[in-house]
Amino acid sequence: MKQVVLKHKLDAAPKASDFMIMNADMPDCPDGGVLVKVKFVSIDPYVGHQLSKGHMASPPPKPKTDVIPGGIVGEVVESQSKKVKKGDFIHSMDGGWVEYLALHEDQFMKIDPRAAPLSAYVGVLGMPGLTAWSGVTQLARVREGDVFAVNAAAGPVGGTAGQIARMKGARTVIGIAGGATKCQLVEETYGFDRCVDYKSDSWQADYKAAAPDGVSVHYENVGSDQLSFAMQNLQLYGRVVLCGLAAHYHESDPAMTMIGPIVGKRAVVSGLVVYDFYSRWEEFRSEMAPWVKSGDIKFVEDRISGLENAGTLMEKLMNGRNVGKCVVAL
């Protein structure tokens, strides 16, 4: 079977040419576990970060041996678990860029292929969706009348966060994204009230025009100037979810932000790590899947076929040229 590995140690954001494909032995089905044929591999920013710097407790994968990590959707080809039988579909956060995967019983969840398209389980119903849902409903507790803003709004976390905020009663939903194509997606497909293009010279004025009385909830995926600007435009008692700091992932200087407004606005700033919400997968999916099925919440994929092209999609994601959730179909 095929798997993707790094050619060498990275010291910057990964490019397509940093990866190579190699053959490996098919794994055996573990006692009590499953053997899975991978159908979709999720390509995520946190993996890009991990490949060069490591991520939380995980060091970067070793070149030429360690499989590149990533969430997957797969079909069970052999089962020694009572949770699933052959032909069932599963989602796992312990997957990677491989054709076949052996998983222990605590490493996967059964998913329902009739409730939503399979690939949605690594996107709007997967980790990016859980990240958006946790920040909006559990940390910021968005409610009727909130003015909600989120950056990287064309991405699967930001785009989903804004739509969930709308479902929870937000009066105004504002996105920030880079470029006209992304802003069009955010406004026309995701249905935000306004998407501000931060590559435009007028983006700060555009943002203020969209939220003349300030923002009551800001969901941060970027950091840098965008965060300091957001802090200054909070309403009194504003809530800020600090989720991603993508602008800083491949910098050596630590990410910094303005703190005066946190005091002046009596803001509450909460750090979000999605791992904390892994006990809530079922609750999250039971709320989200009907919204996805009804079309209340939309998602967009930047899809490529074939493991050998996974690196190309990762490079595109690292350069911010993707539109929608990056996913590799096998």
Place this chain on the structure above:
Amino acid sequence: MKQVVLKHKLDAAPKASDFMIMNADMPDCPDGGVLVKVKFVSIDPYVGHQLSKGHMASPPPKPKTDVIPGGIVGEVVESQSKKVKKGDFIHSMDGGWVEYLALHEDQFMKIDPRAAPLSAYVGVLGMPGLTAWSGVTQLARVREGDVFAVNAAAGPVGGTAGQIARMKGARTVIGIAGGATKCQLVEETYGFDRCVDYKSDSWQADYKAAAPDGVSVHYENVGSDQLSFAMQNLQLYGRVVLCGLAAHYHESDPAMTMIGPIVGKRAVVSGLVVYDFYSRWEEFRSEMAPWVKSGDIKFVEDRISGLENAGTLMEKLMNGRNVGKCVVAL
């Protein structure tokens, strides 16, 4: 009667030579209000900030006309209010550096001179105490087992915050202060477990030795490197109260801090402005006054006599050479 004004507009922290004393007409007792003889004037860092830069909604006082603002304790010399009679004592946040003051009924609270020494009502039972109490009990909600740290720990906010945290069950209480005299006060009088001298080269190592497993609640009065360091030493799910940013008050660059740890630690950072808790004066004083009377909570004053010396005490405070709450006795 005498009052203190600025000689000129300030563009830096106030010095003793920036103030002058002048004569003014005695005010009349307002309808429904009181005329008060000032007994104690509070000298606070926020006033120092206001004198050069303005503060929140208030511009700096105009030189040679506007009285320097400050909390006061006074004795009622004439009353047209049903709240108090002649000879009663009151606390007001709308006072200033003057001998006599006219106050409307909503500008003062009656205080009990038997419950605590009068000057405590501008200190441990005044705004600094309310600031400490609000952050510890209402925002951070310190509870049994917390590891609590606070900087500017020799000051009336920091020193009181640590003692309230102890009363609320904190397992370890750590202070940060500048110099051996202040650290001795914090450990020996306020009874903190440890006070780290940030002027020592080893302060970061000393802090880590005092809290080897990190801090669950950090109460910030300073900003700058001390805050970034505290962020890095939080426990998972740590709570941070952002109260004062004294290191930045007279700087033109905005205060910045490291944000990566907020995400990584899943911290919650809350901005505190004590005005929000002015509706809680009675609740605060009814909890604190018995602790002060019993000696469970200690306070220390840096006291000077005579309005003409108020500027000298302000300069001492601005230079961080004060030890304890700065108060002028008239």
